[in-house]
Amino acid sequence: MKKISLSNNCVACPYRWKYLNLLQDEDIKAIQGNCLNINFKKGETICKQGTNVTHALYLAKGMVKLYLEGKKSLILKVIKQGQYIDLQTLFGDFVYRYSVSAAEDSMVCMINADFFLKTAKGNPDFLFELTNTISTSTNYVYKKINDLGRKQLRGRIADALLYFSEEIYESETFDLNFTRKEIAELSAMSTENAVRLLTELKKEGIISVEGRHFKVLQIDLLRKISEIG
Amino acid sequence: MKKISLSNNCVACPYRWKYLNLLQDEDIKAIQGNCLNINFKKGETICKQGTNVTHALYLAKGMVKLYLEGKKSLILKVIKQGQYIDLQTLFGDFVYRYSVSAAEDSMVCMINADFFLKTAKGNPDFLFELTNTISTSTNYVYKKINDLGRKQLRGRIADALLYFSEEIYESETFDLNFTRKEIAELSAMSTENAVRLLTELKKEGIISVEGRHFKVLQIDLLRKISEIG
DNA sequence: CGCGAGCTTGACGTTGTTCAACTAGAGTGG
DNA sequence: CCACTCTAGTTGAACAACGTCAAGCTCGCG
Numbered sequence: 025m026k027k028i029s030l031s032n033n034c035v036a037c038p039y040r041w042k043y044l045n046l047l048q049d050e051d052i053k054a055i056q057g058n059c060l061n062i063n064f065k066k067g068e069t070i071c072k073q074g075t076n077v078t079h080a081l082y083l084a085k086g087m088v089k090l091y092l093e094g095k096k097s098l099i100l101k102v103i104k105q106g107q108y109i110d111l112q113t114l115f116g117d118f119v120y121r122y123s124v125s126a127a128e129d130s131m132v133c134m135i136n137a138d139f140f141l142k143t144a145k146g147n148p149d150f151l152f153e154l155t156n157t158i159s160t161s162t163n164y165v166y167k168k169i170n171d172l173g174r175k176q177l178r179g180r181i182a183d184a185l186l187y188f189s190e191e192i193y194e195s196e197t198f199d200l201n202f203t204r205k206e207i208a209e210l211s212a213m214s215t216e217n218a219v220r221l222l223t224e225l226k227k228e229g230i231i232s233v234e235g236r237h238f239k240v241l242q243i244d245l246l247r248k249i250s251e252i253g
Numbered sequence: 254m255k256k257i258s259l260s261n262n263c264v265a266c267p268y269r270w271k272y273l274n275l276l277q278d279e280d281i282k283a284i285q286g287n288c289l290n291i292n293f294k295k296g297e298t299i300c301k302q303g304t305n306v307t308h309a310l311y312l313a314k315g316m317v318k319l320y321l322e323g324k325k326s327l328i329l330k331v332i333k334q335g336q337y338i339d340l341q342t343l344f345g346d347f348v349y350r351y352s353v354s355a356a357e358d359s360m361v362c363m364i365n366a367d368f369f370l371k372t373a374k375g376n377p378d379f380l381f382e383l384t385n386t387i388s389t390s391t392n393y394v395y396k397k398i399n400d401l402g403r404k405q406l407r408g409r410i411a412d413a414l415l416y417f418s419e420e421i422y423e424s425e426t427f428d429l430n431f432t433r434k435e436i437a438e439l440s441a442m443s444t445e446n447a448v449r450l451l452t453e454l455k456k457e458g459i460i461s462v463e464g465r466h467f468k469v470l471q472i473d474l475l476r477k478i479s480e481i482g
Numbered sequence: 483c484g485c486g487a488g489c490t491t492g493a494c495g496t497t498g499t500t501c502a503a504c505t506a507g508a509g510t511g512g
Numbered sequence: 513c514c515a516c517t518c519t520a521g522t523t524g525a526a527c528a529a530c531g532t533c534a535a536g537c538t539c540g541c542g
Contacts, residue, residue: 092395092398092403096403113392115385121396148374149374152373152380156344156345159341159342162390163342165394165395167350169329169397169398169401170327172402174321212403
């Protein structure tokens, strides 16, 4: 069951977006009046591919995954707290190109879409940072195309490990909250091959794996594997 | 040899961006003073992966391809006249993630990057449309990931044909100005397989092909092939 | 007429998926 | 506390998908 509540103090919120301060306090308070806080448990769906955007979604706490649905899923990326989830949809054609679900218990701020866009339009500096955010995220997607379109399995699993280590957990050791199946979906391969390649990398001493506990031992080699594909 | 000239009448330019009119004439004239027109012959490189953005690039006339370099190229997309080429780089981290070259003789307007950004920031409505443009283009890239990450060759070649027919040439018959190798690079497959699949689709009566002259005969079937992957 | 680039086809080897079987651990109900 | 079941993870073997190699073909151009 989701716990829903009205936002009560966006101005002083410790989880607020780092560029929210580009707005005047009165604008922030107005947003607050149009904002709901919703709690999602791990695994719950936050938004669904093919539906229309009605709110700007800001991930205040937790972690979510963006993925494409179909016979088999493809995980586009993982988003950590402190980021918007759906800006390019909000500023695009309002149709979600992907689904989003909680990778751990998460809290999402839902801000009325029209109101959010109006506020953005009235605050160029704020809008400018939103635009930068969208652009940076687009560039990530280009990298993803490069990875999927031109690398073999070994390169792709290396990409996934580097992604977790460098982007998501920001540490050479991490406790992954994703299954082998999800690693495979992130790398666009079968679960079996993801497993095989992980044990291979483990045997070669490039990583160590114990269940969900990972450690990158030779990051240079991992980068090289990623490069040569 | 490139023909370079100063822009001389952006206000009345028949090739100008459809949302340029959101700027005041004085702003447009200021842009004009910071804008060069450059002609590229087919095949010439317009910008190079890994380099820094110094200008906003607007494709006034012609057609270009965006592609990732490497041992083998991967064509991300084709851009037709009337669109900006590098907005997400300009608003991102200023490093080109892809190379661009002319698919036919083209004219590009190069507007000083700092000046362009400053102007955008000072004109929220204009900036808003730029943001929308970037967002829409991001959504296209998600589709591309879906195509490359989850479909087999047959689905991917169908995607390429639909892309040319529906997005680029906007006609069921078209004279392609790309080689078989480039079709393959757009679909992330070997040239040989691109050829094989095209003749296959031809034999099945789904398309007709004579050299570079294409005709989509059964678009429903093509869409179905694209869907099932 | 000869040359080279783009195109085409078949044979073959590699890469990656699918299927099937098995293990370990976590939760459940008697 | 012990069967029972369910899910995640693992491994091997068969099979399909795809790329590479080699050869030949066509057409435009010098």
